[in-house]
Amino acid sequence: MLLNIKNLHVEIDGKEIISGLNLGINKGEIHAIMGPNGTGKSTLAYAIAGREGYEVTKGEIIYKGENILNWEPDKRANEGIFLGFQYPVEIPGVSMTNFMRTAINAQREYREQGSISGKDFLARMEEKKKLVEIHTKLTSRSVNEGFSGGEKKKNEIFQMAMLEPTMAVLDETDSGLDIDALKIVANGVNLIKNEENAFLIITHYQRLLDYIVPDFVHVLYDGKIVKSGGKKLAEQLEEQGYEWIKEEFERVS
Amino acid sequence: MNNSQQISLKERFEKQFEEHKKNLYKHDTRKVAEYRSQGYDAFRRLGFPTRKLEDWKNTDLKKALETDYKQEFELTHEEVNVEDLFECKVHDFDTEISSLLNGWYVYTDSPLKKLPDGTIMGSLAKAMKEYPDLVDQYYGEAFRLEQNGFTAMNTAFAQDGVFIYVPDNVKVKRPIQLINIINKNENIFIQNRNLVVIGKNAELTMVHCDDSVNHNISFTNSLTEAVIGENAGLDHYKLQNLNNNSSLINSSFFSLEKNSRLKANAITLNGGLIRNNIHVSLNGENGAADVYGVFLLDREQHVDNQVFIDHRMPNCYSNELFKGILDEKSTGVFNGHIMVRKDAQITNAYQNNKNLLLTDEAKMNAKPFLEIYADDVKCSHGATVGQLDKEAMFYLKSRGIDADKARTLLMYAFAAEVIEKISIEPLKVRIDDMVKRRLRGELSVCDRCVLHCSEPEKEIEFDIDLSKI
Numbered sequence: 001m002l003l004n005i006k007n008l009h010v011e012i013d014g015k016e017i018i019s020g021l022n023l024g025i026n027k028g029e030i031h032a033i034m035g036p037n038g039t040g041k042s043t044l045a046y047a048i049a050g051r052e053g054y055e056v057t058k059g060e061i062i063y064k065g066e067n068i069l070n071w072e073p074d075k076r077a078n079e080g081i082f083l084g085f086q087y088p089v090e091i092p093g094v095s096m097t098n099f100m101r102t103a104i105n106a107q108r109e110y111r112e113q114g115s116i117s118g119k120d121f122l123a124r125m126e127e128k129k130k131l132v133e134i135h136t137k138l139t140s141r142s143v144n145e146g147f148s149g150g151e152k153k154k155n156e157i158f159q160m161a162m163l164e165p166t167m168a169v170l171d172e173t174d175s176g177l178d179i180d181a182l183k184i185v186a187n188g189v190n191l192i193k194n195e196e197n198a199f200l201i202i203t204h205y206q207r208l209l210d211y212i213v214p215d216f217v218h219v220l221y222d223g224k225i226v227k228s229g230g231k232k233l234a235e236q237l238e239e240q241g242y243e244w245i246k247e248e249f250e251r252v253s
Numbered sequence: 254m255n256n257s258q259q260i261s262l263k264e265r266f267e268k269q270f271e272e273h274k275k276n277l278y279k280h281d282t283r284k285v286a287e288y289r290s291q292g293y294d295a296f297r298r299l300g301f302p303t304r305k306l307e308d309w310k311n312t313d314l315k316k317a318l319e320t321d322y323k324q325e326f327e328l329t330h331e332e333v334n335v336e337d338l339f340e341c342k343v344h345d346f347d348t349e350i351s352s353l354l355n356g357w358y359v360y361t362d363s364p365l366k367k368l369p370d371g372t373i374m375g376s377l378a379k380a381m382k383e384y385p386d387l388v389d390q391y392y393g394e395a396f397r398l399e400q401n402g403f404t405a406m407n408t409a410f411a412q413d414g415v416f417i418y419v420p421d422n423v424k425v426k427r428p429i430q431l432i433n434i435i436n437k438n439e440n441i442f443i444q445n446r447n448l449v450v451i452g453k454n455a456e457l458t459m460v461h462c463d464d465s466v467n468h469n470i471s472f473t474n475s476l477t478e479a480v481i482g483e484n485a486g487l488d489h490y491k492l493q494n495l496n497n498n499s500s501l502i503n504s505s506f507f508s509l510e511k512n513s514r515l516k517a518n519a520i521t522l523n524g525g526l527i528r529n530n531i532h533v534s535l536n537g538e539n540g541a542a543d544v545y546g547v548f549l550l551d552r553e554q555h556v557d558n559q560v561f562i563d564h565r566m567p568n569c570y571s572n573e574l575f576k577g578i579l580d581e582k583s584t585g586v587f588n589g590h591i592m593v594r595k596d597a598q599i600t601n602a603y604q605n606n607k608n609l610l611l612t613d614e615a616k617m618n619a620k621p622f623l624e625i626y627a628d629d630v631k632c633s634h635g636a637t638v639g640q641l642d643k644e645a646m647f648y649l650k651s652r653g654i655d656a657d658k659a660r661t662l663l664m665y666a667f668a669a670e671v672i673e674k675i676s677i678e679p680l681k682v683r684i685d686d687m688v689k690r691r692l693r694g695e696l697s698v699c700d701r702c703v704l705h706c707s708e709p710e711k712e713i714e715f716d717i718d719l720s721k722i
Contacts, residue, residue, distance in 0.1 A: 049651050052643070077653035089648040093666025102662060103652040110653065142666075143648075159652065 001062075002027050002198050003048075003167050008059035010040070010047045010223075016057070017043040019223035025167070028195040032209055032234060033202045035220035036242045041202045042086060044220070045171040048200075049083035050076050063167065077103075078110035080166030080197075084156040084173050090145045096138035096155075100125065100162055107163065128161040132188045150181035157188040164192075169200045174208035186211030206238035221249050262318050263300045270409060273326040277412060280378040284389040291398060292408025299402035306401075311586045311618045312557040317500040317526055322442035322472050324410065328357045348430040348460065349374065355435060356443035356473075357413050365416075372425055373418040377448055380416035387418060391450045395478040395508035395534065403502045404530075407476040411446035414475075417459075421452035421482070428458035428488075428677065433475065435463075435499065440470040449479040451487055458488040458677065463495055463503070463524075470498045477505045483537065486514040488676065492684070495524040497552060504530040511537030511566075518675060520684060521548035521556050522691050528557040535562070535569040535597075546575040547671040549691050550583035550615075557586040560604075564597035564627075573604040576671050578664050578692075579615035586618045591632060593625040600627060604634040609641060609667055611660075661692050668692075 003025040010018035017040045025031050035041055046054045048061060050073040060067050068076055091099070104124075105115045116124075125138065132154045144152050153173050160168055170189070174182055189212050193199065201212060209217070209231065217234045219227040221242075226249050227233065237245070270277065270293055278286055301318055302309040351374055352359050358376035365375030365383060373384065381388050398405055415431050435443065451457050463473070481487050487507070495501060501524055507515050519529050533542045548556045562571045577585045587606040608617045621634035641663050649659035668688050675681040 051647055051651075072656070073647060073650040074653050074655045074659075077651055083651050085648070085651075089642075089644045091642075091645045091648065091663070091666060093669040094662050098662070099649070099652070102654055102658060103649075106653040106655065106658065163652065 001025065002064065003200075004060075004062040005048075006060045006062065008044075008047065008061065009057045010043055011055045011057050012043065012053060017223055018047065020059070021220075021224055023218065023225060025198050025200060027166075027198055029216065030193065030199045030201065030212060030214045032214040032217045033200065033220050033225075034204065034206070034217060034234060034237055036246075037204065039220050040223045041204075041220055042171055045083055045086075045169045045200075045202055048076075048167075048169050049073055049081060074106065075110075077163070077165075078107050082160050082163055082165035082168045084153075084160060084168065084170035086172040086175065088144045088147075088152040088156055090147075091143040092145050094143050096141050096143055097121075097125065099143050100138075100159065103159075103163060124162065128158055131161050131191055132157045133184050134158055149176045150178065153177055153181065153185055154188075157185050157192075161188060161192055164197075166197050167200070168192075168197065169202070171202045172204060173201070174203055174205065182208060183211060206234045209234045219245055221245055262322075263296075265321075266324075266406070266410070267297060269324065269326070276326045277410065280381045280412065282381045282385040282389050282392070284392055285381060288393050288398070288408050292405045292410075295399050295405035296402055296409050299399070299405055301402050308559060308588060309401075311584075312526070312528060312555065314500075314526075317472060320440050320470055320472070322440045322470075324442040324444065325355060325357070326412070328413075347427055349425075349427045350430050350432065351375065351415050351417075352432040352434065353413070353415065353445055355437055355441055356411075356433075356445040356475075358415065368425070370423045370425065371420045372423060373416070374429060375416060376413055377416040377446060378413040380418075380448075384418070387450070388416070388448065391480050392448060392478070394480050395506040395532075396476065396504075397506070397532070400504075400530070400532070403474050404476065404504055407444050407446060407474050407504070410474075411444045411476065414446040414448070414477075416447070417449045417457070419451045419455040419457050419485075422454045423452065424456040425458070428460055428680075430460045430462065433461070433463045433473070435469075435471045435473065435495070437469060437471070441472075443471065443473040443475070445473075445475050447475070447477040449477065449487070451479070451481045451485045453482040454484045455482065456486045458490075460490045460492070460680065462492045463501060468496045468498055472500045472502075474502045475504070479505070479507045481507065481509045481513040481515060483510045484512040485510070487516070489515070489517045490675065490680065490684075491517070491519045491529075492687075493519075493521045493524050493527055494687075495527070497523070497525045497554065499524055500526040502528045502530070504532070506532045506534070507542070508534045508536055509540040509542060512539045513537065514540070515542040515544075516674075516676070517542070517544045518671070519546040519548075519558070520671075520688075521546070521550075522687060523549075524554060524556065526555045526557075529559065531558070531560045533560075533562045533571065535564050535566060535571065538566050538568045540566070540569040542569075542571045543674070544571065544573045545671050545674050547668050547688075548575075548577045548585060549668065549688065550577070550585060551580040552583060553581075554583045555585070556583075557588075559586075559588045559590075561590045562592065562602065564591070564593045564600045564602060566596060567598045567600070569597065570601045571603070573606075574671060574674075575606045576668060577606075577608040577617060578611065578667060579608065579617055580611040582612070582614045584616045584618075586620075587636065588620045588622070589634065590622045590624065591634070593623075593627050593630050593632065595626045597627045598629045600630040600632070602630070602632045604632075606636040607667075608636075608638045609664065610638060611641070611664075661689075664692050665689055 008021040364379040619636035
């Protein structure tokens with residue numbers, strides 16, 4: 001198993017958000033996590049990426065056979081975990097090229113490979129830009145600064161393509177996208193997907209899953225996965241909303 | 254008490270003034286001699302500033318003034334090879350070099366040169382002999398004698414410095430670089446005086462570097478007057494990379510005539526105690542002044558920036574942007590004072606000071622101050638003190654960049670806003686490189702002036718300009 005999350009409990013400022021979550025993901029799989037707002041979807045994403053302030057009080061996150069809870073976010077990234085942000089951060093003064101080249105060289109250094117040459121880097125940038133249909137010159141632009149909502153999300157997929165992760169977590173990458181941008185983002189994911197990597201796609205709506213077909217769909221409610229199924233479950237949620245899930249959950253507990 | 258120490262240094266200087274009177278007045282023109290006497294009287298009255306004075310409240314000179322310094326009242330030839338010190342290795346940034354060693358103009362062929370375009374450049378002491386009328390026309394035009402004890406002291410004690418005269422309508426092609434080197438095996442007190450005159454419709458770029466060569470204790474009290482004529486322009490870059498035992502009082506007075514432009518940029522990379530007094534006087538309509546600064550401090554370094562912008566006439570513009578990064582126990586000051594006088598209608602004046610504190614012990618005092626007597630003005634000011642953005646730190650780390658590199662990238666990004674204002678591309682690249690090395694802790698005081706520091710062939714981790722590939 002590539003990623004195995006066991007009985008995970010996560011607190012923010014002393015308040016438990018994730019309470020006993022179990023999830024296993026194999027290479028070559030696409031998992032979707034759906035659920036109403038405020039049930040812990042983003043918290044799960046941040047806990048996997050290792051964000052400060054997201055305190056794991058119980059449970060384990062096993063990645064490639066190792067418990068990664070003590071790893072810094074940069075180590076997790078260099079081991080192949082990628083987080084696509086719901087709200088990508090603007091960093092004025094750091095150019096996209098500088099940022100990406102620093103990230104790629106950090107990864108290469110971690111893997112004991114030499115730095116990438118300017119020429120190879122440039123070629124890789126051009127290739128991956130095409131993948132997500134970014135047409136502007138990124139050289140002179142600061143990270144996400146002045147990017148439109150759609151551009152920011154495309155930029156996340158672009159970074160993912162540049163870094164070639166093994167385990168990609170995409171946190172509501174579809175939110176705020178028009179249908180054209182959504183198709184571009186989905187297409188990017190489909191082109192990057194292979195038998196050696198896996199995706200965890202967090203979404204509120206089913207529509208992204210029309211373009212990225214998941215192997216498994218999980219419903220997150222009240223900090224736990226309360227229902228799992230195939231693609232059909234996503235369609236059912238789209239038609240019937242989350243109310244029946246809530247009712248079912250309340251009945252059981 | 255330290256007070257008695259200060260008085261005694263003052264007294265020692267008074268004694269030296271009497272002793273070296275003959276030398277001090279030796280090269281003076283009539284006007285310079287008059288100013289010298291007035292300066293001496295003012296220094297005796299004012300003495301060294303103390304923290305009791307409002308604008309010295311946050312800068313403590315006590316320790317710096319406890320040392321027994323010596324000023325050189327006569328030019329002594331050191332065993333330093335001038336050629337070695339000032340050899341310029343960089344190909345893409347060609348400058349006309351003028352250099353001061355311990356405050357005295359040093360030269361290889363002539364103390365006063367006339368460039369093919371008519372520009373005169375060289376020793377102020379020599380210029381007072383060869384062009385006394387020219388010196389008298391402009392000396393004292395931009396500065397205020399009684400601004401503080403140091404201004405008065407410099408006027409009384411400075412014997413040499415750089416003189417630059419750009420005739421009307423001349424646009425000086427190569428930037429003039431002024432290198433101020435401190436190299437002495439005893440504690441030295443340096444007082445140099447620079448006079449820059451830019452004629453009507455003329456243009457000049459100046460790069461002014463303060464560097465120390467060794468780690469001895471020094472105190473520099475430097476004063477530059479720049480008179481910018483009608484429709485003329487000056488780009489002035491000031492770079493400071495001094496050792497931690499050095500104190501530098503650096504006063505720059507700019508006076509701007511009608512339709513003239515100033516772009517001043519003060520870049521402080523290292524130093525023990527630095528005080529930048531920047532005084533801009535907009536004396537004619539449609540004057541425009543951009544005054545920028547960036548300072549990077551660590552250990553117990555202290556930088557004090559005092560900027561006074563005097564809007565005296567209508568339709569003028571000024572814009573200040575100062576950014577500071579303070580690490581460890583360093584301290585900084587920014588006092589920005591914009592004065593808009595009664596006649597200065599339709600004034601646009603902006604002021605901004607942003608600071609990053611990297612530790613709990615670092616300290617920044619910012620005081621923006623607007624004094625407005627005209628009614629049709631647009632003014633703004635702002636000051637912020639903050640820490641590195643945590644969101645941005647996590648974003649960078651989530652892409653595999655470790656905490657140290659992420660910090661460096663963000664600090665650099667913070668400083669870059671000022672660096673980007675440098676309009677000469679090769680100079681921008683050099684300064685950019687120095688700032689990056691400073692942030693990575695790789696810059697030493699042996700990397701003297703900005704034009705010597707860099708090895709362009711060497712690949713720098715964060716530095717990739719793909720637009721050039």
